[in-house]
Amino acid sequence: MKTIVICSGGLDSVTLAHMVASEHQLTRIVAFDYGQRHRKELDYAEACAKRLNVPYDLLDLRAIGAVLTGSALTDDIDVPDGHYAEDNMRVTVVPNRNAIMLAVAYGVAAVHGDDAVATAVHGGDHFIYPDCRPAFTQAFNAMQKVALDGYANVSLYTPFVHRTKADIVTEGVRHQAPFAQTWSCYKGGDHHCGRCSTCVERREAFHLAGVTDPTIYQDPDFWAEAIQSKEPR
Numbered sequence: 001m002k003t004i005v006i007c008s009g010g011l012d013s014v015t016l017a018h019m020v021a022s023e024h025q026l027t028r029i030v031a032f033d034y035g036q037r038h039r040k041e042l043d044y045a046e047a048c049a050k051r052l053n054v055p056y057d058l059l060d061l062r063a064i065g066a067v068l069t070g071s072a073l074t075d076d077i078d079v080p081d082g083h084y085a086e087d088n089m090r091v092t093v094v095p096n097r098n099a100i101m102l103a104v105a106y107g108v109a110a111v112h113g114d115d116a117v118a119t120a121v122h123g124g125d126h127f128i129y130p131d132c133r134p135a136f137t138q139a140f141n142a143m144q145k146v147a148l149d150g151y152a153n154v155s156l157y158t159p160f161v162h163r164t165k166a167d168i169v170t171e172g173v174r175h176q177a178p179f180a181q182t183w184s185c186y187k188g189g190d191h192h193c194g195r196c197s198t199c200v201e202r203r204e205a206f207h208l209a210g211v212t213d214p215t216i217y218q219d220p221d222f223w224a225e226a227i228q229s230k231e232p233r
Helices: 011-023 040-052 062-067 087-092 097-112 134-147 165-174 197-209 222-230
Strands: 002-006 025-033 056-060 116-118 155-157
Touching (some): 002 011
Parallel strands (some): 002 116, 116 155
16 A cells, blocks of 8 residues: 655654554655644654654744644644643644645545555544544545545554553564654754643653653653543542
8 A cells, every 4th residue: 555644753653654654555755834833843853854864844824823723733823731631721722723734635636646655643633623623524525535536545643542652662662663763842952841731741641652762852751740630539
């Protein structure tokens, strides 16, 4: 199955790229600049493509991102600390982001004769991000079958959509994904902050998977406090 991977440079999508390279035929990596608050993650996506020896397409969606206002990922709004399961994390939603990226990626796949577009949405995203949920991915795949009818037959590959981030860490170990060469933090400092939702979720995933986390965090202990705060009392 000739597959392109949408890669943000984070743990999930880099693991997915290594998994696809091992189990299928990875044809290219596609990344998007949508005006996110830092470009650091894109450097890790490019490095992944070089490591796996496939073409790297960085697509400019900054004009689109500029009108998708109100998100801490694109506006001058503080990124909140804590776990994804807290309501204040809704400020990190960029409306329709995955739908837009997937539509473009499907076009790229169709042009190059690829069989699938792979994206690393996973079970931990479901609470906050509607365009990461199974209902969305199934509906989007069906819509694209109609959109490309008679021109191309491209499917959506989402192997993690019903799995946890800890499962992704386990897959990363199995496929030798270099975790230290991935970037998750929303704040984009010299090191992962350890406090934003992606840092907390990343640290928790390694803990649950029983795998040593090679990530350097500015606050390496906050995750445990954040996990306790989300647990029912």
